[in-house]
Amino acid sequence: MLFIVKENHDISSLLEKIRMASASYKVVDIYGKRIVIAWPDNLVENIEDISIDAKIRVRKPYYLVSNEWKSGKTIVNVGGVEIGGSRIVVAAGPCAVEDEDILMEIAKAVKRAGASILRGGAYKPRTSPYSFQGLGEKGLKILKRVSEAVGLPVVTEVMDTRDVELVKSYADMIQIGARNSQNFTLLREVGRAKIPVLLKRGFGMTVEEWLLAAEYILSEGNGDVVLCERGIRTFEKSTRFTIDIGGMVIAKMQTHLPIAADPSHPAGNRDLVEPLALAAIVAGADMLIVEVHANPSKALSDSEQQLTVEMFEKLMKRLKAVAEAIGRSI
Ligand SMILES: [Mn+2]
Numbered sequence: 001m002l003f004i005v006k007e008n009h010d011i012s013s014l015l016e017k018i019r020m021a022s023a024s025y026k027v028v029d030i031y032g033k034r035i036v037i038a039w040p041d042n043l044v045e046n047i048e049d050i051s052i053d054a055k056i057r058v059r060k061p062y063y064l065v066s067n068e069w070k071s072g073k074t075i076v077n078v079g080g081v082e083i084g085g086s087r088i089v090v091a092a093g094p095c096a097v098e099d100e101d102i103l104m105e106i107a108k109a110v111k112r113a114g115a116s117i118l119r120g121g122a123y124k125p126r127t128s129p130y131s132f133q134g135l136g137e138k139g140l141k142i143l144k145r146v147s148e149a150v151g152l153p154v155v156t157e158v159m160d161t162r163d164v165e166l167v168k169s170y171a172d173m174i175q176i177g178a179r180n181s182q183n184f185t186l187l188r189e190v191g192r193a194k195i196p197v198l199l200k201r202g203f204g205m206t207v208e209e210w211l212l213a214a215e216y217i218l219s220e221g222n223g224d225v226v227l228c229e230r231g232i233r234t235f236e237k238s239t240r241f242t243i244d245i246g247g248m249v250i251a252k253m254q255t256h257l258p259i260a261a262d263p264s265h266p267a268g269n270r271d272l273v274e275p276l277a278l279a280a281i282v283a284g285a286d287m288l289i290v291e292v293h294a295n296p297s298k299a300l301s302d303s304e305q306q307l308t309v310e311m312f313e314k315l316m317k318r319l320k321a322v323a324e325a326i327g328r329s330i
Helices: 012-021 100-111 137-150 161-170 185-194 208-220 246-256 270-282 309-323
Strands: 002-005 024-032 033-039 052-056 076-077 081-083 089-094 117-119 155-158 173-176 197-200 225-229 260-261 289-290
Touching: 002 197, 012 024, 012 033, 081 089, 089 100, 089 161, 089 309, 100 117, 100 137, 100 309, 117 137, 117 289, 137 155, 137 161, 137 246, 137 289, 155 161, 161 173, 173 185, 185 197, 185 208, 197 208, 208 225, 225 246, 225 289, 246 260, 246 270, 270 289, 289 309
Parallel strands: 089 117, 089 289, 117 155, 155 173, 173 197, 197 225, 225 260, 260 289
Antiparallel strands: 002 033, 002 052, 024 033, 076 081
């Protein structure tokens, strides 16, 4: 049960009533409101208190991410770029930050083509411990310098709770990657950090588990979360992962949070990126995050799926035409 508290009202008597009912609760300040989440519902449904503005029963295992209580879609502002409005936002850049000159070249090219956020990994979660692991803080510094020179906000991944404050000091949005999307300690930490979060769906996660992962972040008072579909693991081997467009649409129907899609990682092959990107925006994605490299064959990670700059320019033209056809813009 969600108790929405009247502005500036004392909640001590409400909390006392919840305790007397032997129920559990959590107080969260989010979207300019104070909310008391109390469970289980059957113990608290008859509670009345002067401080309650509204009492809402959410019929799902999650509360704050649900659109059953919050009217209207949430807009997440990333360094001045709004995600979740009618404009579709494209983030683009290399899989990993490798070198300042290369990143500068890519950033200028993707901005010219219409991207409004720069992506690039400084901490890389690689399947093998012997693969390139990223440049760490040196990579973050490069990202920051390029971001300021080119004028694009930055999204980059954090893998460890110990790095959250450091990454926050360089980035405009923190990405939680697919392999960490049920690392609940890390989710709580980025929730407390109060920075916009791009939450990838783990490749073994159901839609409900994905929404519950977002609930961890919101329950710490951070409402700036964008959910990102990036493909799940199925029996199909012709693609790297299976992009779950249906699951992405279901998530969008359940939540007020913006939805993104990553067409690069499920493709695993640069020729497949464009059709998956187009499918995702037709299905309602508010944001795309695409891997682009100035010289993909020389890339230190994910070289097969990174688009060339020319391919990205062509993709942006197609995206613009499709966005217009569905009443949106890029
Ligand atoms: Mn990658």
